[in-house]
Every structure is written in C-alpha cells, then in structure tokens.
Amino acid sequence: MTELQAGEGAQVLKVPRIDARAQRYRDVLIALVAFIVLALLPMVFGSKQLLDFVVRCAAYGLFATSLNLLVGYTGMISFGHGMFFGLGAYGFGLMMQKTGVPIPVAFAATLAITFLVAAVIGAICVRLKEIYFAFVTLAFQMLIHSTILSWQSLTGGDQGLRGGIPRPPFLGIDLSRPMHLYIASCALLVIGLLLMRQIAQSPFGYTLRMIRDNPTRASFIGIDVWRAKLVIFVLAALFASTGGMIMALFVSGAYPEFAYWTISGEGIFINMLGGVTTFLGPMVGTALLLLLNDTVTRLTEYHGIVLGIVILFFAIGLRKGLMDFIVEWFVQRREGANG
Amino acid sequence: MDLDALASCFASPACLVTQTTSGLIIGMLLFLVAVGLTLIFGVLKVVNFSHGAFYMFGAYFAMTAYQLTGSFALAMLCGAVGTAILGLIFERAFMSRVYGADVLMQLLVCYAFVLIFDDVVRMIWGPEFKSMGMPAAFQVPPLFIAGGVVPPYYLLLIGVALAAAVVLGLGLARTKIGKVIRAAAHNPGMVSALGINTGLIYGGVFALGGLLAGLAGALAAPVRSLTPGMGFSVLIESFIVTVIGGMGSILGALIGALLIGLIRSFGSLGFPLYTEGLMYLFMVIVLVARPTGLFGKEAA
Numbered sequence: 343m344t345e346l347q348a349g350e351g352a353q354v355l356k357v358p359r360i361d362a363r364a365q366r367y368r369d370v371l372i373a374l375v376a377f378i379v380l381a382l383l384p385m386v387f388g389s390k391q392l393l394d395f396v397v398r399c400a401a402y403g404l405f406a407t408s409l410n411l412l413v414g415y416t417g418m419i420s421f422g423h424g425m426f427f428g429l430g431a432y433g434f435g436l437m438m439q440k441t442g443v444p445i446p447v448a449f450a451a452t453l454a455i456t457f458l459v460a461a462v463i464g465a466i467c468v469r470l471k472e473i474y475f476a477f478v479t480l481a482f483q484m485l486i487h488s489t490i491l492s493w494q495s496l497t498g499g500d501q502g503l504r505g506g507i508p509r510p511p512f513l514g515i516d517l518s519r520p521m522h523l524y525i526a527s528c529a530l531l532v533i534g535l536l537l538m539r540q541i542a543q544s545p546f547g548y549t550l551r552m553i554r555d556n557p558t559r560a561s562f563i564g565i566d567v568w569r570a571k572l573v574i575f576v577l578a579a580l581f582a583s584t585g586g587m588i589m590a591l592f593v594s595g596a597y598p599e600f601a602y603w604t605i606s607g608e609g610i611f612i613n614m615l616g617g618v619t620t621f622l623g624p625m626v627g628t629a630l631l632l633l634l635n636d637t638v639t640r641l642t643e644y645h646g647i648v649l650g651i652v653i654l655f656f657a658i659g660l661r662k663g664l665m666d667f668i669v670e671w672f673v674q675r676r677e678g679a680n681g
Numbered sequence: 682m683d684l685d686a687l688a689s690c691f692a693s694p695a696c697l698v699t700q701t702t703s704g705l706i707i708g709m710l711l712f713l714v715a716v717g718l719t720l721i722f723g724v725l726k727v728v729n730f731s732h733g734a735f736y737m738f739g740a741y742f743a744m745t746a747y748q749l750t751g752s753f754a755l756a757m758l759c760g761a762v763g764t765a766i767l768g769l770i771f772e773r774a775f776m777s778r779v780y781g782a783d784v785l786m787q788l789l790v791c792y793a794f795v796l797i798f799d800d801v802v803r804m805i806w807g808p809e810f811k812s813m814g815m816p817a818a819f820q821v822p823p824l825f826i827a828g829g830v831v832p833p834y835y836l837l838l839i840g841v842a843l844a845a846a847v848v849l850g851l852g853l854a855r856t857k858i859g860k861v862i863r864a865a866a867h868n869p870g871m872v873s874a875l876g877i878n879t880g881l882i883y884g885g886v887f888a889l890g891g892l893l894a895g896l897a898g899a900l901a902a903p904v905r906s907l908t909p910g911m912g913f914s915v916l917i918e919s920f921i922v923t924v925i926g927g928m929g930s931i932l933g934a935l936i937g938a939l940l941i942g943l944i945r946s947f948g949s950l951g952f953p954l955y956t957e958g959l960m961y962l963f964m965v966i967v968l969v970a971r972p973t974g975l976f977g978k979e980a981a
Contacts, residue, residue, distance in 0.1 A: 419785055466965065470972055472784055473728055477924050478968055484917060485961035492954035603917075607792055614789055644804060650797035657789040658778050 365543065373536045380528040384521065393524045394592075395636075399628055400531035401588040405605075406612040406624040407538055408581035413610065414618030415542055416574050417554030419472065421606050422479030425463075425486045426579040428601025429456055430586025432490065435503045435596040444512045452587060453580055460579035461572070468571040480603060487601045502597035507590060527588050534581050539621055541577060550574055614656055617666035626665050687951030698829025700946045706835050706904070708942025709842035713897035715919035715926070715934045716849065717890030723929035724866040724886045727776060728784075730791030733916025734798035735891045739764045739898025740907050741806055744813040747902075753816040760899025761892050768891020772884050780883075795913070802909040811907040819903070838900050845893060846935055853931070862886060866929070921964045927977025936975060 384393060405427050412418040433452035437443065443451070467478050490497045498504055509518040516522050541547055552560045553567055561567045590596050599605070608631065616627025634652065638645040660667060690696040714736050721729045743760030747753065771794065779786045819834040853859035865872045865882045873879045897915075905911070922941050926933025941960055948956040967975065 413785065419788070421788075466969055470968070473928070474924070474968070474972060476728075476784070476788075477920055478965070480917075481921065481924075481961045481964050481968075485958055485965070488955065488957040488961065492958060494954075610785065611789065611792065614785065644800040646796035646800035646803075650793040650795075650800075653789055653793035653796075654775070657786050657793065658775065661782065661786070 362543070366540065369536060369539050369543075373532050377528060377532045380532070381525055384524065390520070393520060395632065397524055397527045397588065397592050398632055399625075400527040401585045401592060402608075402612065402632065403625045403628040404531060404534045404585035404588070405582045406609050406616075406628050407535060407621075408578040408585070409606075409609045410613050410618055410621075410624045411538060411541065411550075411574055411578045411581075413613055414623075415547065415554065416550040416571060418468070418571060418575070419476045419610070420479045420575075421476040421603065421610070422481070422483030423578070423582055423609055424603065424605030424607075425479075425483040425601055426456055426460060426582035427586040427589070427605055427609075428486060428490070428596070428598075429459060430583030431590035431596040431600045432497060432503065432586075433583070434587040435507045435590045436496070438507045438509070439503065442508065442510075444510065446512060449587060452583060456579050456583035457576060460576045464572045464575035464579075468575055469568055480606070483601070483603050483606060487598060487603070490598050490601055497596075497598075500598055503590075503595045506594045507596075509591065509594075523591060527592070530584060530588060534584055535622075535625070538581060541574075542621060546570070546573075611653060614653070615664060617664055617669075620665040620669055623665035630664065684951055687947065690947070690950050693828075695828030695830075698826050698831065700950065701943070702829070702831050702835050702839075704943040704946030705939070706838050706942070707945050708939040709839050710897045710901050711915070711919055711922050711941060712935050712938035713842055713845060713893045713900075714915055715922040715938055716846070716931055717893040718919050719923045719926070719929055719931065719934045721886055721890045722923070724862060725776075725780070725883055727780070727787050728791075729776075729887075729890065730788055730916070731771070731794040731798065732890065732894055732919065733912025733914075734795060735764045735768060735894035735912070736898040736901075736915050737798070737802060737907075737909070737912035738767055739895030740813075740902040740905070740911065741802060741811075741898075742895065743899035743902045744811060744907060745806075747813055747816070753818060756813075756816075756902075757896065757899045760902070761896040764895025764898070765888040765892035767895075769884050769888040771891075772887035773880075776887070777880065777883065798912075799909045806907075806909075808909060813902040813907065815903045834903065838904075841896070841900060845896065846931075849893075850931055918960065921960055923974075925964055925967045925974055927974030930974070930976040933974055933976030 380396065383396070405423070409420065409423045412420050412423065430452055433455050434448055437448040437451055438445070441448075463479075463482050467475055467482070470478055491499055493499075509516070511518075515526065542550075549560070549565055549570055553565070553570060557567050586596075586600060589600065612627035612631050613624050614627070615630050616625065617623035634649065635645070638648045642648065656664075690700060714732060717735070718729060718732050721727060721732075739760040742763040743756040746759035747756035750756070775790055775794070776787070779790050815834065819832070819837070821833055823830045823832045824836075825831070853863060861872065861877060862882060862885075865877075865879055869879050872882075898912075918941060919938075922937040923934055924937075925940065926935070926937030940963070944959055944963055945956055948959040952959060971977070
C-alpha cells in the first residue's frame with residue numbers, strides 16, 4: 343500500500359467522549375443481559391436444534407471475532423488462524439483422553455500450549471508484510487494439518503480423535519449433559535467477547551488501529567510495531583483455541599478438518615459477511631454463515647455454487663459486510679435527519 | 682521415517698534416476714502453474730487464489746477433447762486454449778472489479794470462484810474420479826537409463842514444460858509485448874499514459890496464466906486421476922513454489938518448482954507419511970532466512 347492509498351482509507355479517529363470506565367460498565371451490563379437472555383432461551387424454545395446452533399455459534403463466533411482482532415483492527419490478514427482452532431480442539435481432546443485431568447485443568451493447559459505455539463509461530467510471521475503474512479500463516483496451518491494427519495499413533499490420523507472425549511463432572515457442572523454444555527458455551531462466549539471488546543477499546547486496541555492505518559507513522563512515534571502485532575497475534579490465538587475447545591466438547595472428538603485451511607477461509611468469509619468495522623460484525627456473520635450452510639446443504643448438493651454467489655454478492659456488489667452496511671445506513675439517516 | 686530407504690536409494694543409480702525423473706515431472710507441472718501465478722502477481726499485484734481451478738479445467742477439457750477426437754495434440758490444445766479463454770473472461774468480468782479494493786476482497790472473489798468452479802466441474806463431469814488414459818502413441822515400453830525406468834511420456838512432459846519456460850523467458854525479455862508487460866508491472870499509470878491499453882494487458886496476462894495452468898492440467902491428465910477439487914492441492918503447492926522462489930520472479934518459480942518436486946519425490950522415500958510436512962517446513966526455513974524468497978526483490 344502506498345502512502346497515498348493509506349491516506350485515502352484512513353479516517354480521523356474520533357476520541358471517545360464517554361468516559362472509558364462508563365463504557366466498560368456499559369459493556370459488562372450488555373454482556374450480563376446477553377448471557378441471561380441466552381440462558382433463559384431454552385425455557386422459551388426447548389428445541390435441541392436451537393441449542394446446538396447456539397453452541398456452534400459460540401465456537402465459531404469466538405474464532406471469527408478473534409480473527410477480526412487481526413484482520414479488522416490490526417490489518418493482518420491471517421489465512422492460518424484456523425490452526426489455533428484445531429490446536430485447541432486437539433489439545434483439549436488429547437489432554438482429556440490421555441491424562442484424565444479435570445476439565446478446567448485441561449482448559450488452562452491447552453491455553454498454555456496455544457500460547458507457546460502462537461508465540462513461536464507469531465515471532466516468525468508477524469514481521470512479514472500483507473500477502474507474505476497470509477501465505478506463511480497458511481503454510482503453518484498446513485504444516486499443523488499434515489502433522490495431525492501423519493502422527494497417527496497420537497491423533498488417529500485422518501479418522502480424527504475417536505472414542506469420545508471423557509467429560510467428568512467438576513464443581514457440579516456436568517458437560518456431558520447438553521444443558522450444562524449449552525450454559526457453559528454461552529458463558530465462555532460472553533466472557534470471551536467481553537474480554538476481546540476490552541482489548542479492542544483499550545489504548546492498546548487504538549495502537550493496533552494506528553498500526554493498521556499507518557505502520558510507518560506508528561513506529562515513528564515510538565511504538566514497537568513488531569511487538570504489538572505479536573501480542574495481538576497470541577491473544578487472538580488464545581480465543582480461537584477456546585472456540586476449538588467448545589467445538590471439541592460439542593462433537594466429543596476432534597477431526598483434521600478443524601485444522602484444515604478451509605476453517606481459516608470460512609473465518610475470513612464470516613468476517614466479510616458480517617463486516618469488520620463493528621465489533622459484533624463477526625458474530626452476525628457467524629450466525630448468517632451457519633444458517634446459510636444449514637439451509638443450503640439441506641436444499642442442494644451443490645452448496646459451493648450458492649455460497650460462492652453469496653460471497654460474490656458481498657465482495658463485488660455490496661463491497662462491505664452486512665453490519666458495515668447497516669451502520670452506514672443508520673449514520674446516513676441520522677445525518678440526513680439532522681439536516 | 683525410513684532413512685535407510687533414502688540412503689540405499691542414493692547408493693543406487695537406478696533408483697536415483699527413477700526418483701529424479703518423477704521429481705522433475707512434479708516440478709515441471711508445478712512450474713507451469715506457479716509461473717502463471719507469479720506473472721499475474723508481478724503485473725497485476727493480485728494473488729489469484731483460483732489458479733488451481735484453471736489447472737483442473739485444463740485437465741477436464743483435455744480429457745473431453747481426447748475422448749471426442751482421439752487426438753492427443755488436439756487435447757493439449759483444447760486444454761490450454763480453453764482455459765486461457767476462461768481466464769480472460771474471469772479477469773474481465775470479475776477480477777477487474779476489485780483491483781482497487783484491498784487484498785481481502787480479492788481473496789474473497791477468488792475463494793468464491795474456487796467453490797463455484799469445483800461445483801461446476803462436479804455438475805458437468807460428475808464427482809467421481811476420472812482418468813484420461815495414456816494416449817496410444819505413448820503406450821510403448823519405458824526407456825531404461827542407468828537401470829532406472831523412465832516412461833517416454835515423462836520426457837515429453839518435461840520437454841514441453843521446458844520449452845514453455847524458455848519461450849516465456851525469452852518472450853518477456855526480448856519481444857515488444859514482453860517489454861510492455863514488464864513496464865506495466867513496474868508502473869501501470871505511466872504505461873497507460875503512453876497510450877497503451879492496460880486493461881488489455883491485464884486480461885492478456887490472466888489469459889497467459891490460464892493458458893499455462895491449462896497446459897499443465899492437460900499434460901497431467903494422462904498420468905493423474907481427475908477429480909473436482911484436484912486444483913487445490915496444486916494451488917497450495919504452487920503458492921509454496923512462488924513464495925520460495927520469490928513472488929514475481931520466473932526464474933524463482935522454476936528453481937522453486939524443481940526443489941519442491943525433488944523434495945516430494947525423495948521425501949516420499951525417507952518420510953513417507955510426512956512428505957507434505959517437509960514442503961511446508963522447507964518453505965518456513967526459506968522465509969525465515971529470506972522473507973522475500975530466493976529470487977524475490979528486496980522489500981517492495
């Protein structure tokens with residue numbers, strides 16, 4: 343990107359008028375309300391399908407929103423973010439199958455492993471520019487995928503982790519019961535989103551936006567661009583890994599597809615569908631894609647064509663995601679009303 | 682891991698010849714796909730994520746043409762030219778709309794076409810594995826070079842690909858069109874200001890990339906099985922090739938493709954389960970040492 347292009351896309355950052363603390367209280371309040379609504383949902387609509395849908399939304403939503411921290415906020419287009427989704431699913435599944443530790447311990451240990459792996463891969467990748475960054479992350483994704491396929495004695499190769507993941511009860515929570523799993527997934531989703539929101543709205547989050555808009559200027563005023571990118575790469579990996587763990591709990595297993603590049607492709611597509619300029623855009627995109635996938639696969643075996651055309655509509659027709667579109671429409675209307 | 686097999690292969694000339702030729706044909710096919718990718722990137726600054734689909738169409742076009750006419754030469758021609766036309770339409774109708782947009786949009790348009798093209802092939806030719814079969818002219822006993830088995834078709838394949846490499850290299854370096862293409866890669870605004878239709882060049886480069894990928898697909902059709910989605914693994918490998926060789930460099934694509942071909946063919950002896958992993962590992966090593974690839978220009 344040349345200086346000129348960077349200048350065209352950049353917007354003047356509006357300094358938030360609202361006190362940061364007030365905004366944080368507001369976010370926590372919204373999160374609490376969202377959690378209560380989600381938790382009460384099964385009492386109103388008891389269908390198993392709906393609960394499963396929400397759990398899948400939680401898994402993919404955490405993954406997609408964390409990808410947006412990279413793509414939308416920092417301008418790092420990772421084509422290998424799915425590797426952390428797969429790593430979370432496999433790490434957690436293996437830990438439960440092989441060691442039999444309590445679920446919270448396995449959860450924390452998987453996060454620790456993801457942290458280490460992401461730090462090493464990130465240290466190599468984040469200094470690369472745009473398209474090279476996309477490819478090298480893709481290559482790491484495929485490296486992990488082929489390692490999973492070939493390390494049959496540990497991972498079960500192309501069959502995936504079979505035999506189910508044991509889910510012993512802890513602290514009165516029994517994740518083998520669908521209802522408990524549902525509540526736990528909702529809690530993880532809401533907490534995860536809240537944490538990511540705090541990252542995005544923190545001074546560090548604004549540093550990331552500056553790096554996206556003009557990395558040269560950011561480094562001129564003394565920001566260590568490499569370090570900031572590495573930090574957000576690792577943080578995003580942790581949330582993606584959490585999404586993978588929810589998925590592993592949900593399907594009670596882990597499959598090589600979780601670590602395949604298409605997961606990353608779908609993540610990018612979800613972000614595109616929902617929009618990258620709003621925080622909740624990726625969540626909207628997740629729900630849309632899952633709904634789309636479910637309906638289209640039921641109607642036709644050629645769901646690639648339908649999905650492709652929808653993507654083209656967004657990429658060439660709308661040129662932005664759904665939430666971007668809605669937000670812009672609102673802003674225009676309000677400005678129109680004000681004269 | 683089976684290092685003994687690898688060591689004993691290096692000790693025997695017969696095995697060495699066999700593995701090297703199989704590495705060379707993998708490499709040459711990859712080169713034809715990767716060079717189109719690198720050319721398109723060099724001139725248009727676009728990463729054509731759907732390039733693997735061109736390879737796939739080349740193979741299917743060639744198979745259909747061969748079944749209809751029975752002529753191998755015509756099959757090759759159909760594969761290459763048909764795909765070139767497809768590339769031209771794809772560029773003019775869709776890709777040209779997202780040149781100004783950011784990388785994400787371009788990747789998405791290509792991603793959409795990867796999905797669409799795979800399903801189109803599934804609709805027309807069916808989801809099952811197809812095979813074109815070896816043309817009658819090449820159903821002859823293999824040659825024996827130093828005890829190693831070399832099917833004559835392999836020699837033709839390597840020859841055609843090498844010829845394409847030489848013609849392309851000389852064409853870009855010496856002819857007027859080649860100079861215009863290189864100028865457009867360097868400064869499209871200036872080329873356009875000099876009264877040259879850059880849209881035509883962009884379409885032409887895409888068609889050329891499609892032609893080469895289609896040719897690779899057509900050449901591969903007799904020796905590989907055809908299936909929807911066959912383009913994707915080739916695409917990933919040609920990405921590795923271009924990234925190793927350096928985006929935009931034709932010589933880099935050639936060297937990268939040959940290296941990957943040899944790694945695949947010898948790696949399948951020593952590390953039968955981890956051949957794919959070896960390639961990614963090699964790419965990571967090259968990128969850590971030289972982020973712009975072996976023949977890439979420094980920090981563009």
